[in-house]
Amino acid sequence: MEDDFGLFDTDAPAPAASQSGDGKAGETAELVYGSAEEFLHEQLLPTYVRSVTGKSAKWCIEWYFHPEAVSRVAAMWRSWEHLRLDPATGMSVWWRDHADHHMRVLLDPQGPFYNCDMKEHREPQHLEPKKAPEDWFPDVRVQEK
Numbered sequence: 563m564e565d566d567f568g569l570f571d572t573d574a575p576a577p578a579a580s581q582s583g584d585g586k587a588g589e590t591a592e593l594v595y596g597s598a599e600e601f602l603h604e605q606l607l608p609t610y611v612r613s614v615t616g617k618s619a620k621w622c623i624e625w626y627f628h629p630e631a632v633s634r635v636a637a638m639w640r641s642w643e644h645l646r647l648d649p650a651t652g653m654s655v656w657w658r659d660h661a662d663h664h665m666r667v668l669l670d671p672q673g674p675f676y677n678c679d680m681k682e683h684r685e686p687q688h689l690e691p692k693k694a695p696e697d698w699f700p701d702v703r704v705q706e707k
Contacts (some may be wrong), residue, residue, distance in 0.1 A: 593643055599626070601639035610665055614680055619669040622678035628686060630674040634664040 595601040602625075614621045625631045641660040645652035667673050677684040 591643075591647055594646070595639060595643070598632070598636040598639040601642065602635050605642065606635070606638060606661070610661060612665075612669060614669070616679055617671065620671050620673065620675040620678065621669060621680060622675040622683050623680060624678075624683035625668075625675070627683055628674045631668055634668055638664050 595604060612619055622628060622631070625635070638660050642656055645656040645660075648655070668675065674686065677686055
């Protein structure tokens with residue numbers, strides 16, 4: 563599969579002004595992890611341990627071939643980097659709103675890894691839409707001018 567995941571992620575975090583650990587507003591906090599993959603291996607999977615039987619949960623060892631998984635892991639990484647700076651409820655919010663939500667979708671037997679197992683990646687069948695009749699969905703960018 564070609565590396566065309568630029569639409570779905572990549573590991574370049576969006577620049578954002580935040581508060582650094584020393585409380586100086588406007589400074590960008592240093593990242594703990596340099597990429598979504600590093601975050602997955604070093605933080606997420608060691609702490610988010612589940613039984614992956616194939617019946618109740620699915621995982622693909624080559625998760626990076628699944629655009630949805632790449633995007634979701636990147637979202638979890640970026641939200642973790644942001645919320646870790648909140649010493650009060652940041653990690654609770656991250657678990658509830660990000661990790662639990664995205665991992666539930668990723669591990670679902672009907673989720674993005676439905677066709678894979680812990681030993682082998684199998685190419686997913688992408689949803690193939692038919693184009694709607696012309697003018698059913700006008701380009702609003704053109705209408706705004």
